Amino acid sequence: MINRVSPFQIATQQLQQTQLQQKPAIGLDKNTATNNVSFGDFLKESINQVNQAQTNSDKMTNALASGQNVELHDVMISAQKSSVALTMAVEVRNKVIEAYQEMMRMQV
Numbered sequence: 171m172i173n174r175v176s177p178f179q180i181a182t183q184q185l186q187q188t189q190l191q192q193k194p195a196i197g198l199d200k201n202t203a204t205n206n207v208s209f210g211d212f213l214k215e216s217i218n219q220v221n222q223a224q225t226n227s228d229k230m231t232n233a234l235a236s237g238q239n240v241e242l243h244d245v246m247i248s249a250q251k252s253s254v255a256l257t258m259a260v261e262v263r264n265k266v267i268e269a270y271q272e273m274m275r276m277q278v
Contacts, residue, residue: 220255227252 227248233240 217259220252220259223248223252223255 227245230240230245230248234242234245
């Protein structure tokens, strides 16, 4: 007897396995449910990480401009990472403001 398994089932199983193996999201660890990380702390940590990416990009750009031994592709990658992090932070902020405004429009 041959068991028929669809490609969707295989892909779903692989996705679940990789999600279990990947490290947790920013600011979270495996014991998040027991640590009770507050939203404020999570937000501060996320903003600090965006700031750190921006600072790192600035340092690498200045090092390249001053003629230090820094590879151009490393500088470009750092700049792109900081740009993506800032764009993500702005989009999250926009969604939070939009959600707040939507709640304020609700009638009780």
